[in-house]
Every structure is written in C-alpha cells, then in structure tokens.
Amino acid sequence: MNASVRILCTVIGLSLAAAMVGGCGGEPDETATPQPADQQTVTAPAEYTAQQLSYRHEPLEADSATPGATTSGGDPGDNATLARSFENAPPLIPHAIDDFVPITAGENSCFECHNRDDAADMGATPVPDSHLYDIRRGRQLGDLNPANYNCTQCHVALTDASILVDNEFAPDFRSDTSDSASDLLQRLNEGVE
Ligand code: HEC
Ligand code: HEC
Numbered sequence: 001m002n003a004s005v006r007i008l009c010t011v012i013g014l015s016l017a018a019a020m021v022g023g024c025g026g027e028p029d030e031t032a033t034p035q036p037a038d039q040q041t042v043t044a045p046a047e048y049t050a051q052q053l054s055y056r057h058e059p060l061e062a063d064s065a066t067p068g069a070t071t072s073g074g075d076p077g078d079n080a081t082l083a084r085s086f087e088n089a090p091p092l093i094p095h096a097i098d099d100f101v102p103i104t105a106g107e108n109s110c111f112e113c114h115n116r117d118d119a120a121d122m123g124a125t126p127v128p129d130s131h132l133y134d135i136r137r138g139r140q141l142g143d144l145n146p147a148n149y150n151c152t153q154c155h156v157a158l159t160d161a162s163i164l165v166d167n168e169f170a171p172d173f174r175s176d177t178s179d180s181a182s183d184l185l186q187r188l189n190e191g192v193e
Contacts, residue, residue: 055164069161071096076113077123081180082158086171088184090154091125097157103150110151111144130185 050059058065073079079094100109111127113119119126131148132141173179 067161067164069159071098071157072160073158081125083179084171084173084182086169087173087178088182088187089171091182093155093157095157097152101152103152108149108151111149114151115144128182128184130182130188133185135185135188 050061051057054060056065056067073093073095076095082092082094084091097110103110113122113124114127116126116132127144127148131144133139134141134145134147171179
C-alpha cells in the first residue's frame with residue numbers, strides 16, 4: 001500500500017470506525033463480530049436442498065428422472081411451421097434435425113437450405129434480415145453474421161417433452177402476421193427516433 005492510499009484509508013477508517021470492522025489493508029478481521037446497522041436480528045433464508053431445487057424432484061446432479069424426449073417432426077418439407085412462442089421469438093424447428101447436427105465449422109446444413117438464395121427452392125423460410133446484420137456495430141453484412149452461425153443455439157426442434165412447470169403465459173402479437181413471421185431488425189429501434 002503506498003503512502004497516499006494509506007492516508008486515505010486512515011481518514012476513512014477513523015470516520016467509519018464505529019460502523020466498520022477491517023476494510024483497508026488486507027484480510028478482514030475474522031474475530032470481529034459484524035454489527036448490523038439497525039441492530040435487528042436478520043434471519044438467514046432457509047437452506048434448500050439440491051432435491052428441493054430440482055424441477056425433476058431429484059438431486060440436481062442426477063438425471064435418472066430426466067424425461068426422455070424425441071423430436072416429433074418428419075423430414076424437412078413434410079411439416080407445417082409452428083406459431084411463434086411470442087413476437088420475434090426464434091421459431092421452433094418443425095422438422096427432425098438428427099441428420100443436420102452437429103453444426104461444424106466446415107458444414108452447416110441448416111444454412112444450406114435456409115440461406116436467402118436457395119430457401120425458396122427448398123420450400124424453407126429464408127433466414128431473416130437480422131441474421132445478415134451486425135447489430136452491435138450497426139452494419140449490413142450481406143451474408144450470414146457469424147454470430148448467427150450456430151443455429152441450434154437459439155432454434156430448437158419441437159419435441160414431445162411434457163411441461164415441467166405449468167404457466168399461464170400467453171403471447172400478445174401486435175399484428176396478424178407476427179405469430180408466423182419475423183421482423184426483429186425493423187422493430188429494434190422502435191420508439192427511439
Ligand atoms: C433439407 C433442407 C433443410 C435443412 C437441412 C434444414 N431445414 Fe429447416 N426447414 C426446411 C423446410 C422445408 C422447412 C419448412 C417446414 C418443413 O417442411 O419441415 C423448415 C423449417 C424450419 C424452421 C421454421 C421456420 C418458420 O418459418 O417457422 C426453422 C426455425 C428451421 N427450419 C431451422 C433449421 C435448422 C436450425 C436446421 C439445422 C439444424 C435446419 N432447419 C435444417 C428445410 C431444411
Ligand atoms: C442468436 C440467436 C439465433 C441464432 C444463432 C440463429 N437464429 Fe434464427 N432467429 C432468431 C430470432 C430471435 C428470430 C426471430 C426474430 C428475427 O430475427 O427477426 C429468428 C428467426 C429465424 C427464422 C424465421 C424467419 C422469418 O422470416 O420468419 C429462420 C428461418 C431462422 N431464424 C433460421 C436460422 C438459421 C438457419 C440459423 C443458423 C444459420 C439461425 N436462424 C441462427 C435467433 C437466432
């Protein structure tokens with residue numbers, strides 16, 4: 001600790017001495033009893049066990065009760081698209097993806113069908129404008145933003161998994177098309193100008 005820091009610590013230390021123990025200059029004093037400011041007894045929250053925290057009602061690190069789930073879609077081209085979970089949510093993948101993962105640096109089957117030039121011929125929805133744009137730098141890229149390369153980071157295939165926790169969430173779509181189409185890039189700065 002240099003001299004000026006030591007002086008500053010001394011000044012702070014003197015003025016807060018009644019309320020603070022330890023502080024400047026290294027390890028806190030383990031033997032001192034902290035004094036709560038309002039002198040009220042604070043009860044620590046109950047400690048939850050790993051089992052109580054688990055939605056599967058078993059220890060978090062165990063997976064014997066993990067419900068099995070299989071993707072329910074058929075090959076691309078055989079499925080109806082699914083309503084968006086909320087406005088501009090990444091759409092669920094309605095088809096099976098087993099043949100297209102893992103996505104690797106050298107091969108991205110998803111983009112082979114969903115790129116803007118070929119999607120129509122494939123009967124697939126093309127990636128939206130937002131995927132070709134660098135949102136952080138405000139730049140049009142003209143090609144897939146590498147940040148969007150790993151499709152399954154955001155898009156997941158529909159499975160038959162049962163709901164672990166019931167909820168009453170209901171999406172509130174603002175237009176007739178926003179349950180089936182994406183326009184995130186157009187919406188991003190809404191209300192800013
Ligand atoms: C062989 C072409 C092909 C490949 C490969 C493919 N898709 Fe698709 N995808 C389709 C078609 C066609 C549809 C339309 C629905 C259908 O028929 O299954 C679709 C639908 C989708 C949708 C829903 C779009 C919407 O408008 O709701 C998403 C999301 C999607 N695919 C993501 C992916 C991802 C992620 C991968 C890679 C893991 C992938 N797809 C691989 C052809 C393909
Ligand atoms: C970082 C998350 C993320 C990644 C990675 C990502 N997407 Fe998306 N995707 C989204 C979101 C969010 C939307 C809907 C909002 C939007 O972007 O307009 C979307 C929308 C889509 C749509 C629907 C387009 C429409 O017009 O409705 C398709 C198809 C799609 N993505 C395919 C892909 C494919 C293929 C990849 C990989 C090459 C990919 N996405 C990677 C988040 C992601």
